[in-house]
Amino acid sequence: MRANELTADNIHLWRGERHLLQGLGFALNSGECLQVTGANGVGKTTLLRALCGLVPLEEGRICWRGQDILEDLENYYSELSYLGHDNGLKGDLTAAENLLYAARLRRRISPDEVLAALARVGAPEVAPHRLRRLSAGQRRRVALARMSLMGGALWIMDEPGSNLDARGQAVVIELLQAHLEAGGAAVVATHQELGLPATRLRPLVLQ
């Protein structure tokens, strides 16, 4: 039995007066992707941010490889890559600079690795341009390129396909499948059809 990578049990969370997550729990193994779906405002983003430790839980625990993430947050984060609604990139820097600096927070990286990552997401031409001048879809692809550069055993992605055309959506699936085959785990909030085999896909519908 593969060791449980990410487990959550009895999570309770409120947003203002609304009791968003009521005792939610799941277990995710390496090579598997938890697809979170549900109506708008049901708490998908809140759950993903809670899994990142960005939102403190009122009740319940989240464990990474058996250890509560709060016990050693930095160790958990060194294995985590997060893509939120915002791309987390700077408008005044070029795409290449953004990726260079983002990856350099974790490891040494050469400019051609950056270009390779941009090519992987199908946007090599954006490298020298300032992010502010790119379209929303191009910016999202640069954010996806950052995800692939940052690595990490656990990917948490919130609507990765937003602003992306069909070709872009396909890139999301390719990156995700490559990550899962490499033994990574993923939590993705999206209504997009991920086309993953049943063995790798764990659906979670929030009410």
Add this chain to the structure above:
Amino acid sequence: MLQFLQMGGYAVFVWPSYALTAVVVGLNIYWARRSLRDAQAQTRRRLASVRSNP
């Protein structure tokens, strides 16, 4: 009694100080009870709504 009220000529400083303190203490007591009552009413409403649709 009058001599007491005059406070040796300092009445104009002493009594306002005591008056202000009394007012602030009174307000504090009123606001504290009021905030508790509001919270209790809010809880009552919450419990009522929970009981009607658990």
Add this chain to the structure above:
Amino acid sequence: MSEQRIGFAAAAAALMARDLRLALRRSGDTLQPLGFFLVVTTLFPLALDPELSRLRDIAPAALWVGALLSSLLALDRLFREDAQDGALEQLALCGWPFAGLLLAKTAVHWLLTGLPLVLIAPLAATALGAPYAAMPGILASLFLGTLALSLIGAVGAGLTMSLNRNGSLLALLVLPLAAPVLIFGARATALAIAGEPLAAPLYLLAALSVLGATLAPWALAAAVRIGLE
């Protein structure tokens, strides 16, 4: 993945390099607090009279109130933009001690707003009648003072970064905490202008900076984490 792990220092250096490059790209913004400082200090003579000997008495007040307000102005932008575009989130999640990274970010902020202010202060001080001999003392006191202000102010900036209408809340939070810096700083500058030894207030100012450097990181990380919720 070729995991050439890097140390925390390299990550902090990368972050500082990014912030510096960003600031140079928008040098207009970074020079704004400097302009504000010069304007504020030139207001005082207009409000008083041009007599240099009279100005010398209020020079410390003008310099330090100007320094305090201009660093307050710059502080509001310290985290706000990164919080809005998600960059701060990425920083929190990159796996390095968040307090350390935020301290590096504050250091860059000081390099861009505090240090230029210190370097330009002699100009304003001379305009306010400070003798040439007082310049080293003024530089030293403002150097330590702006450092302490940046550290204390950064905590305030972290607490108010995700509030949309904070307006003067940042000032209300920071100014009482900055009062000791203002007191010792202005005193040191006054002694420098008067040509008297200013070791005592300088030591106290240095102590405040050290206290800021030790207390601020924890408070900064906690404040920003709460702001990111």
Add this chain to the structure above:
Amino acid sequence: MAWVWFHRFGSPPHFYRLATALTPWFGWAAALLCTAGLIGGLVLAPADYQQGDGFRIIYVHAPSAWLSLMVYVVMASSAAVGLVWRMNVAHAIAASCASIGASFTAVALVTGMLWGRRMWGTYWEWDPRLTSELLLLFLYLGYIGLRNAIDDTGRADRASAVLAIVGVVNVPIIHYSVTWWNSLHQAPSVMKFGKPTMVPSMLVPLLVMLGGFTALFFALLLIRARGEVLRRERNARWPVDVPGLTAHEA
């Protein structure tokens, strides 16, 4: 876990019942002590040979000033407990302290000015204690301002807790730097805000008033904290069996 007992102590129902039981005790203690203190201070205590009857302002000024500082320390320490052990009851206590502390800081400031007015002839004197009191009031206003600016209770608790902790570390520093600053500009003559020499018959009422104000603070705190605890119990069922809270109550 080892600290389960600590959590039990911080458990809202337990605290709510404890607070309900203790409030009348503190309330009556405050009433008795203040009445005794007032009689002692206003009637029995002799006039001060130097400041005449004017010194009697001290019987409200000193307790308020003491309260303004003590309440901030209570606020900061319960905020710290709330932040470290993530205990809602501690945050509820910190939230309740703010307005009480701020109001008594204002009282201390005004009564201090009135007392000063009688001795210095001006309403405001940059006396170190008055100035420290003023800056303490700004710290309270900053705390209250930050708390109101954040609508989510949990986040407001945690953010204001950080501010309170940073603030409490700075209170002694502010006081020291203001005193240091004041001593520079004034010739070290007799302290303007001179403490009248206190014979026992003057001192005892003051200590009684201090006790009375402290008891008053705890009574007010417990009342407010019960409300704040209820506001933070969004999901719990325990209020159902608390008398006076059940819906069918008239």
